[in-house]
């Protein structure tokens with residue numbers, strides 16, 4: 155049986171769809187803290203089990219019968235190290251044979267503030283003795299395109315990335331990679347650096363918004379603190395704004411750039427282009 159944590163999330167749902175295309179629904183265990191969110195998957199025959207990272211004592215039972223587990227990193231930044239440790243320990247006691255984990259691009263050397271929890275999780279997985287694949291995912295294209303409409307309306311893209319290039323890929327491409335590894339990967343103890351085939355600067359992103367929309371859009375650089383303040387002004391909680399601004403500033407120095415194209419080799423197709431992602435977001 156193949157289990158996926160965070161199955162109600164945007165990436166988790168896409169992974170489950172990929173698995174459904176390749177294996178019987180009854181072989182898939184969707185792990186979720188609120189099973190009510192996955193009634194549609196229950197109707198398709200997927201096994202849905204309650205799985206709250208904070209409810210440690212219940213995790214091993216929820217993994218009964220699972221052979222291969224995808225741990226999608228938690229969205230609760232700052233609480234992820236103990237949460238992920240609890241999942242890894244439960245996987246061990248439940249007899250799970252293989253774990254894949256969605257880490258961060260170049261997690262071992264990344265200067266992003268987000269990287270620490272991923273490094274700690276990678277270390278816990280290695281220490282566990284489980285067979286593993288670390289899926290070091292780069293930035294999502296959707297991190298940019300989710301604001302595309304607003305950016306076109308304002309004619310401005312803001313960020314601290316300067317001329318830094320980002321090799322972003324769509325959630326759908328990372329999901330295809332995760333499903334493939336869960337289903338097919340036979341050798342453990344691997345680390346994959348996954349990112350988009352092509353990189354872009356925020357000026358390129360603004361130019362793509364302008365091309366696709368037919369309206370003028372320019373990139374405006376903001377220093378990290380000013381960007382964080384601007385994000386808070388549009389309603390982001392301070393902690394989230396600070397993480398986004400930190401990531402944007404570190405991307406200026408190439409922290410989210412990668413040209414190995416391991417993701418497209420793994421999924422057997424080119425990754426979605428920025429232009430296609432912007433076109434879809436503005437449609």
Ligand SMILES: NC(=O)c1ccc[n+]([C@@H]2O[C@H](COP(=O)([O-])OP(=O)(O)OC[C@H]3O[C@@H](n4cnc5c(N)ncnc54)[C@H](OP(=O)(O)O)[C@@H]3O)[C@@H](O)[C@H]2O)c1
Pocket residue numbers: 159160161162163164165166186187188191205206207208226227228229230256291292293294297
């Ligand atoms: N590479 C990138 O650019 C990037 C960007 C954003 C996030 N990420 C990371 O990648 C992960 C997946 O991305 P995404 O877009 O799918 O995020 P998402 O849509 O926010 O999904 C996060 C998932 O984590 C679950 N979760 C949170 N706390 C939990 C807990 N205590 N117990 C069990 N499940 C819990 C959520 O469950 P609920 O539905 O119950 O909330 C949800 O299913 C994120 O969680 C984050 O670690 C990466």
